[in-house]
Amino acid sequence: MAGLSAEVAAVDVGGTSIKAALVGDGGALRSVQRPTPAQGGLPVVEAVIAAVAELGGQPQAIGLAVPGIVDEAAGTVRHAKNLRWEELPLAAMVGGHFGVPVGLGHDMRAAALAEYQLGAGQGAPRLVFVGIGTGISAAVVLDGQPLNGSAGEIGHGGAASGELCACGGLGCLETYASAAGIARSYTSLSGREISGAAEVAQGVQDGDLVAQLVWTAAVNGLARELAGVVRLLGETRIVIGGGLSLAGDTLLSPLRTAVAELLTVHPIPTILPSAFGDRAGIHGAALLARRSLRGSAPQTPC
Numbered sequence: 001m002a003g004l005s006a007e008v009a010a011v012d013v014g015g016t017s018i019k020a021a022l023v024g025d026g027g028a029l030r031s032v033q034r035p036t037p038a039q040g041g042l043p044v045v046e047a048v049i050a051a052v053a054e055l056g057g058q059p060q061a062i063g064l065a066v067p068g069i070v071d072e073a074a075g076t077v078r079h080a081k082n083l084r085w086e087e088l089p090l091a092a093m094v095g096g097h098f099g100v101p102v103g104l105g106h107d108m109r110a111a112a113l114a115e116y117q118l119g120a121g122q123g124a125p126r127l128v129f130v131g132i133g134t135g136i137s138a139a140v141v142l143d144g145q146p147l148n149g150s151a152g153e154i155g156h157g158g159a160a161s162g163e164l165c166a167c168g169g170l171g172c173l174e175t176y177a178s179a180a181g182i183a184r185s186y187t188s189l190s191g192r193e194i195s196g197a198a199e200v201a202q203g204v205q206d207g208d209l210v211a212q213l214v215w216t217a218a219v220n221g222l223a224r225e226l227a228g229v230v231r232l233l234g235e236t237r238i239v240i241g242g243g244l245s246l247a248g249d250t251l252l253s254p255l256r257t258a259v260a261e262l263l264t265v266h267p268i269p270t271i272l273p274s275a276f277g278d279r280a281g282i283h284g285a286a287l288l289a290r291r292s293l294r295g296s297a298p299q300t301p302c
């Protein structure tokens with residue numbers, strides 16, 4: 001019987017990795033992570049199915065949090081550039097395989113809702129969740145309701161020069177302030193291959209001047225974007241998630257200062273790290289799964 005005690009499978013499909021967890025009443029019972037197939041397309045769908053299968057257990061619903069333009073009601077991914085998905089009926093494909101209801105949602109909106117309901121966004125009338133990982137995007141929750149559609153694509157556009165971005169634009173925030181962009185910038189300036197942005201964050205602490213230069217450019221770019229959000233929304237709580245949020249105060253302290261310096265008559269926003277680190281998407285996916293169960297089992301309360 002579907003109910004509050006049901007186990008669900010939650011999957012966060014990112015550009016770099018696919019994270020999955022079997023979630024019961026008390027939280028995650030089992031987690032798996034596998035790399036996202038770089039070629040995109042059907043192999044990514046197969047990897048999602050394999051991750052859910054690897055979890056085992058008896059999930060009664062599956063929640064899928066995915067990037068891109070998502071039609072949540074239809075269960076379709078309209079467009080996800082990094083995954084090379086176009087008009088993909090993902091909910092039906094995964095649900096058909098396992099024979100359980102599937103809740104499909106946008107990764108940032110799902111993560112933002114998880115922060116609002118369970119994490120660092122609790123009680124915030126205006127919440128902006130910013131996920132910084134392979135890419136950068138945001139979601140806005142106003143009075144408990146996420147803004148749907150194409151809102152939150154702050155990683156792209158707005159510049160006229162710089163590195164060519166996957167979106168076709170030049171100098172997008174994502175090219176130099178995402179975790180992937182920070183690592184790439186560091187390698188191109190220093191000539192040294194590194195494992196990722198965490199190594200640059202460590203370099204900032206250790207006095208590596210190239211790391212500090214790259215980091216400051218990223219922080220300033222993020223601050224300009226967030227200050228613009230505050231100018232529009234007014235009093236706002238900003239929660240930073242995604243892999244880069246694991247840098248903690250190395251990121252948040254200079255970011256708070258830089259945002260405050262860009263604002264004059266505006267309220268200074270509260271900027272907090274995600275309560276779930278880089279796993280906000282997983283928590284959001286679990287909410288999507290539970291919502292799909294409620295859809296198929298009307299007797300179940302929230």
Ligand SMILES: [Zn+2]
Binds near residue numbers: 156157165166172174
């Ligand atoms: Zn772009």
